[in-house]
Amino acid sequence: MLSIIIPAYNEERTIHLILDKVRKVELIGGLNKEIIIVNDRSSDDTAGAVTRYRAAHPDLNIQYFAHDVNMGKGAALHTGISRATGQYLIIQDADLEYDPEEYNDLLRPVLDGFADVVYGSRFQGSKPHRILFFWHTIGNKFLTTVSNIFTNLNLTDMETCYKLFRTEMIQSLRLEEKRFGFEPEVTAKISRIPNVRIYEVGISYYGRTYEEGKKIGWKDGVRAIYCIVKYGLFR
Known part of the structure; x- marks a missing residue:
């Protein structure tokens, strides 16, 4: 079974x-499929949207959890990861930037016996990528490079949402970051698991503008640098 973790904050529309x-x-x-939705105290009707969807599709295995206070994307992921029961686990944002049709691209290296962890790279392959923010792209590549220096990996997209893990492997980690620091933290900690096999596959990317609901900002980039150094230096 594949556990699909969906952190949701104000995603009623999508x-x-x-x-x-x-x-x-x-x-x-x-x-x-096991779908685990974690509502991080949305101020819109995300809860109602999920309730209506579950009622309309009773055959779909949807587990729903809600935080009493807004804690951040990382905290929502912690909740979802801890409750996953599938053999494999993938992270899926609640927006429309990433295409679930590509789950099988990430699963294939694991099911073929080559990988334990697979990252979906927005900077590899020939699949469609929406053209948006130059400085975001530069920032993402910079953060990935700095992360690689500390982890000794050669990833091209550390900040990608699409990360697929053997569930027991990610559940063995003690994860701390409550917001977008989750990405560099989990990368640093997964890289230190003995004999872990990490692969990348190219994925498409249908990015959103801030008007369309994008939430990450420059402060999250600064926090990411702090997390790269913190979790890269201190075990």
Whole structure:
């Protein structure tokens, strides 16, 4: 089974659309889907949107959890990861920037016996990528490079949402970061697992503007640098 962790904050307008996409995916290897939605104290009707979707699709395995206070994306991921029961686990944002049709691209290296962890890179391959923010791209590549210096990996996209893990592997980590520091922290900690096999595959990217709901900002980039150094130096 594949556990799909969806952190949600004010995604009333899009969460039913991403759930439609997830529902239609036919996974390779005969895997079933477990969808774990964690509502991080949204101020809109994300909760109602999920409730209505579950009622309309009772055959879909959707687990729903809600935080009493807004704690951040990382905290929502911690909640979802701790409750996953599938053999494999993937992170899926509640917006429409990433395409669930590509789950199988990430699963294939694991099911073929080559990988334990697979990152979906927005900077590899020939799949479509929306053209948006120059400085975001430079920032992402800079953070990935600095992360690679500390982890001795050669990733091209450390900040990607699409990360697939063997569930027992990520559940063995003690994760601390509550916001977007999750990405460099989990990368640093997963890289130190003995004999871990990490792969990358190219994915598409349908980015959002801030008007369309993008949330990450420059302060999160500064925090990411702090997390890279912190978790890279201190075990």
